[in-house]
Amino acid sequence: MTDTLAQALSRHVAMRRFEDLPPDAIQATRLLLRDTLAVGWAGSAFAGLEAMRGGTLGGAALGPCDVWGTGGRARALDAIFLNGVAAAALEFDSLHDAGLVHADLVCVPAVFAFAQERHASGRELIAAVALACDVTCRLALGAAEHTGWWHSSIYGVFGAAAGCARLLGLDEHGIAQSLGIALGHTGGTQQAIVEQTGLKRVQSAIAARGGAHSALLAAWGVSAPTEPFAGRHGLYARFERGGDEKIVLDGLGRRFEGMLSSYKKFPTCGCGHAATEAALQLAVEHALDESMIESAVIRISPYMNGIVGAPYSPADNPTVAAQFSVRYCVASAVARKRVGLQEIEPASALDPRLLAFANRIAIEVDETNSGKLAPAEVRLTLRDGRVLARRVEEVPGTRANPMTESDLRAKARDCLVRGTRPLDAAQCDEWLRRLDALEICADAADLFAPFHSAEPGGIRQE
Numbered sequence: 001m002t003d004t005l006a007q008a009l010s011r012h013v014a015m016r017r018f019e020d021l022p023p024d025a026i027q028a029t030r031l032l033l034r035d036t037l038a039v040g041w042a043g044s045a046f047a048g049l050e051a052m053r054g055g056t057l058g059g060a061a062l063g064p065c066d067v068w069g070t071g072g073r074a075r076a077l078d079a080i081f082l083n084g085v086a087a088a089a090l091e092f093d094s095l096h097d098a099g100l101v102h103a104d105l106v107c108v109p110a111v112f113a114f115a116q117e118r119h120a121s122g123r124e125l126i127a128a129v130a131l132a133c134d135v136t137c138r139l140a141l142g143a144a145e146h147t148g149w150w151h152s153s154i155y156g157v158f159g160a161a162a163g164c165a166r167l168l169g170l171d172e173h174g175i176a177q178s179l180g181i182a183l184g185h186t187g188g189t190q191q192a193i194v195e196q197t198g199l200k201r202v203q204s205a206i207a208a209r210g211g212a213h214s215a216l217l218a219a220w221g222v223s224a225p226t227e228p229f230a231g232r233h234g235l236y237a238r239f240e241r242g243g244d245e246k247i248v249l250d251g252l253g254r255r256f257e258g259m260l261s262s263y264k265k266f267p268t269c270g271c272g273h274a275a276t277e278a279a280l281q282l283a284v285e286h287a288l289d290e291s292m293i294e295s296a297v298i299r300i301s302p303y304m305n306g307i308v309g310a311p312y313s314p315a316d317n318p319t320v321a322a323q324f325s326v327r328y329c330v331a332s333a334v335a336r337k338r339v340g341l342q343e344i345e346p347a348s349a350l351d352p353r354l355l356a357f358a359n360r361i362a363i364e365v366d367e368t369n370s371g372k373l374a375p376a377e378v379r380l381t382l383r384d385g386r387v388l389a390r391r392v393e394e395v396p397g398t399r400a401n402p403m404t405e406s407d408l409r410a411k412a413r414d415c416l417v418r419g420t421r422p423l424d425a426a427q428c429d430e431w432l433r434r435l436d437a438l439e440i441c442a443d444a445a446d447l448f449a450p451f452h453s454a455e456p457g458g459i460r461q462e
Contacts, residue, residue, distance in 0.1 A: 044069025084205025160211025180224025
């Protein structure tokens with residue numbers, strides 16, 4: 001009898017040991033953890049998170065799991081949700097380009113908290129994250145078409161369930177039950193992106209907590225569908241109009257898809273990164289500023305235009321508007337020579353000078369361009385008559401155009417000096433040292449011990 005897709009994935013998650021992971025998968029997972037944890041540290045200062053922390057943790061007993069960037073600790077499910085929001089808050093997380101899925105946003109908060117709660121070793125943490133992200137990315141790759149569901153939520157919940165079930169010590173059957181239960185937690189569309197609302201930051205956190213809860217329910221004996229993916233009312237039938245199991249299973253156990261994730265150079269939606277990079281290159285090479293620009297045109301694909309091509313209107317939610325506006329990103333690249341964390345702060349996003357410049361920029365949609373993230377072109381006509389153009393074929397941070405280790409460490413430091421509890425230079429050094437030595441960490445619960453708050457209740461109050 002042929003295995004169902006759920007059985008094949010569950011066996012994969014249950015049987016792989018840390019020693020079975022290829023060295024490049026181990027290295028990639030360590031980098032993914034470092035990047036996600038650092039981005040979440042900075043994201044802890046996201047405007048809406050203070051209220052969420054109060055509502056989520058009010059009166060709750062102090063737990064064993066770090067609430068990133070605060071110095072506090074909480075119970076696992078609470079920490080998963082809050083860390084999931086923090087990781088998504090700055091739009092600075094990694095992306096599996098082929099699957100168009102942010103596996104780290106869902107899998108890392110869930111698996112990290114369970115590893116801390118269960119005092120797992122660094123090696124166990126790495127293995128669980130690698131497998132959780134592998135499941136997530138493979139399921140996303142198998143989608144027949146993109147119909148407006150948000151991949152990070154609808155596929156990430158299964159990866160989180162699998163990784164958490166592994167840390168709970170569930171066997172193949174128990175992991176399969178976790179995947180079946182996760183079907184009941186599946187949801188989340190791109191509407192929050194289209195309307196540029198704060199739900200975009202929360203959907204992945206809901207999925208992370210849902211995946212972890214699915215694993216717990218399986219451990220507690222709740223029965224679940226055995227065909228959550230290929231069943232008549234399963235994931236692929238109801239969410240993405242069919243899926244290809246052969247693609248999902250191709251290279252299973254040999255190629256770990258999480259290692260193919262790219263890292264963001266800019267804290268904005270990836271659909272605008274190629275155009276942002278093109279503008280930045282032109283601005284730096286020709287020492288441009290907005291006063292020199294007579295007109296500007298961004299040429300992008302229909303998919304990119306649908307996500308980041310709307311007119312720039314930052315009044316209601318300036319940070320989100322900036323992150324999802326390719327016009328703003330190109331304007332900032334030209335005028336400031338930078339699109340970083342400072343540039344998505346409300347004060348920067350509402351700068352009248354940038355607002356006026358951004359809305360002078362035209363969008364051309366190239367109907368022949370089927371790309372989701374690249375290529376993109378920027379064409380600048382200068383007041384002196386020169387015309388400058390740049391086309392970027394590969395998004396910065398991808399395997400074809402990678403960021404260096406120095407770039408990634410600088411990104412982590414830029415994140416760690418921000419957040420609810422910013423670190424100083426020496427603390428950043430220690431934080432990075434601990435992540436570099438993750439494989440010899442005996443207990444994930446102690447990973448960030450030097451950064452815990454001594455204040456009662458564990459969460460620092462501003």
